[in-house]
Amino acid sequence: MQLAARIGRPAVLLTGDDSLTAGHLVGREIGMKSRQVVDRYVHSVHKVETETTSTWSDAVLTQAVVDGLTFVYDEFTRSPPRQPRAR
Numbered sequence: 001m002q003l004a005a006r007i008g009r010p011a012v013l014l015t016g017d018d019s020l021t022a023g024h025l026v027g028r029e030i031g032m033k034s035r036q037v038v039d040r041y042v043h044s045v046h047k048v049e050t051e052t053t054s055t056w057s058d059a060v061l062t063q064a065v066v067d068g069l070t071f072v073y074d075e076f077t078r079s080p081p082r083q084p085r086a087r
Contacts, residue, residue, distance in 0.1 A: 004070035
């Protein structure tokens with residue numbers, strides 16, 4: 001934190017623990033957003049278009065990278081190791 005202050009950069013601090021996941025670092029999907037357009041321009045034709053997209057929320061590491069912040073990750077060793085994916 002002192003180094004960030006010395007070079008005049010804002011800093012963000014994250015303290016690791018056993019409940020921390022990758023989603024807490026980089027972000028995760030927080031829901032879905034749907035949009036529906038009903039076209040009745042020609043009264044004998046009923047046209048419906050539906051578009052669904054996921055909603056993403058950036059987490060602390062992503063925000064630090066995007067905003068150019070100094071990222072301090074305290075207690076890194078308390079964070080759980082990543083489990084390998086089954087193939």
